[in-house]
Amino acid sequence: MSEAVPPAAVHAEGIVKRFGATVALDRVGITVAAGDSHALVGRNGAGKSTLVSVLTGLHTPDAGRVSFQGEPAPAAGDTAAWQTKVACVYQKSMVVPDLTVAENLFLNRFDRGRIRWSALRARARDLLAEYGVDVDPTVRAGDLTVEQGQFVEIARALSFGARFIILDEPTAQLDAAGIDRLFTKLRELQRQGVAFLFISHHLQEVYDLCSTVTVYRDARHVVTAPVAELSKAELVEAMTGEAAKAELAWHAKRSARDTATTGVTDTAAGEAVLRAEGLALDGAFESIDFAVRPGEVLGLAGATASGNTALGETLVGLRKASGGRTLVAGRAVRPGSVAHALGAGIGYVPEDRHRQGLVLGRSVAENATLTVTDQLGPYGTVLPSRTREFAQRMISSLDIKTSGPGQPVADLSGGNQQKVVIARALAREPRVLVAVRPTAGVDVKSKDALLGVVRGVADRGDAAVIVSDELDDLRVCDRVIALFHGRVIAEFGSGWTDRDLVSAMEGLPAGGDEGAEE
Ligand SMILES: Nc1ncnc2c1ncn2[C@@H]1O[C@H](COP(=O)(O)OP(=O)(O)OP(=O)(O)O)[C@@H](O)[C@H]1O
Secondary structure, three states: OOOOOOOOOEEEEEEEEEEOOEEEEEEEEEEEOOOOEEEEEOOOOOOHHHHHHHHOOOOOOOEEEEEEOOEEOOOOOOHHHHHOOEEEEEOOOOOOOOOEHHHHHOOOOOOHHHOOHHHHHHHHHHHHHHOOOOOOOOOEHHHOOHHHHHHHHHHHHHHOOOOEEEEEOOOOOOOHHHHHHHHHHHHHHHHOOOEEEEEOOOHHHHHHHOOEEEEEEOOEEEEEEEHHHOOHHHHHHHHHOOOOOOOOOOOOOOOHHHHHOOOOOOOOOOOOOEEEEEEEEOOOEEEEEEEEOOOOEEEEEOOOOOOHHHHHHHHOOOOOOOEEEEEEOOEEOOOOOHHHHHHOOEEEEOOOHHHHHOOOOOEHHHHHOOOOHHHOOHHHOOOHHHHHHHHHHHHHHHOOOOOOOOOEHHHOOHHHHHHHHHHHHHHOOOOEEEEEOOOOOOOHHHHHHHHHHHHHHHHOOOEEEEEEOOHHHHHOOOEEEEEEOOEEEEEEEOOOOHHHHHHHHOOOOOOOOOOOOO
């Protein structure tokens, strides 16, 4: 025991944080050892983001203490001092989009009057090279990919001297190759003594990257253990407080339907709820045909640049097709018109809930009913009682953690905001629901419930389209079309294997390679 153990990268104890009547953190603690990769997991609303705010100096806790490398945390408001201790990298990086990478790296570090731009660029180049980040410092930050933005943020944090970095769902917008590169970089930095707190709803990533895991539930600390000593079932049990079910409940059944859905163009026009005929968008995807029948959930699988998201956005009218057409129940939908798509019965769950999904200052009830206000009272009036009643129903069926329908959406945790977006799309009882990565940021248990709700849309006789690269999202589909570089590369019935679908999304032709060596 005589070896000198370096002080913990961060140590927090007895942290209490209240928002009005809500106790977001109830005497919790966390200790991240130097050079460790420590996961923090918990259901939506468990308190993870609130802890991040406390550990980065954004919120002052009502009680408790935080220290970095054995020294008390800086005073509240001393941003410069906090930056030398800790940084948080979010899925959307916090860089200023209109400034160059070099400017972002040195933001607020120089007296503006004395900036020498050539020197600044050279320093930025050195700094990026030092941390092995392959990004041109003269590029506008807004033009970086999510992955590049995150690497720049990490380099920026390290250059301030921070040896502790929080990653809040960093993989949410990365494809498999991007996740690999991120993890490789993190392992490399870990070897140099940098510690990470990793927040993710993808439990497999916790097992792939982290050596320690802490679970919070309902604002309380439940357990901290070496990852190797906790099975997935035990982890889920700690998160939910219930014995874990063996598997996700919402697999599409392998039914008679399966054998009937081998072709994409064989459906008679009258039967399909949604049909794409030669649908194309220049630069995104080429002429695509498919039909979604009543009772069917269709998956549009694909990695980041595959065109699947653009296809989803074209179906809902956010983008205007450059060729072909979309039909709902045999009637053509006006291209490029969200209002027309909505009127035709297409419900939409967008990927980016902050930009496209919610009015943050408004209540849960108002947001959940944004598309149905014409149904909530006579002659265009909105009856508050009906709005609340509808919202209350959605809150319980989707298990939204909120103090009530009147709570502003801005006060909900990220995953619970996503559920409000889904509630809103369901409110109109769409004939076809188009959902883009519907479970992003949603915890394991809620994920199951949400996918069940999407499945339910089809089971009541309507239809759904799930645009995603998440295998769990795609498992509820009766049929999956995989896109690669804007083209359909493969199509699967519900009996696909993870390996086949992943290969297709990576651009490898499906089938015929069973048993091939990696
Ligand atoms: N500004 C705020 N005002 C009121 N309540 C808040 C505020 N911020 C968070 N809360 C509440 O605190 C609790 C914890 O939220 P937090 O965002 O920390 O959860 P989380 O674990 O990060 O969830 P998710 O996985 O969904 O991101 C939630 O009940 C949330 O509604």
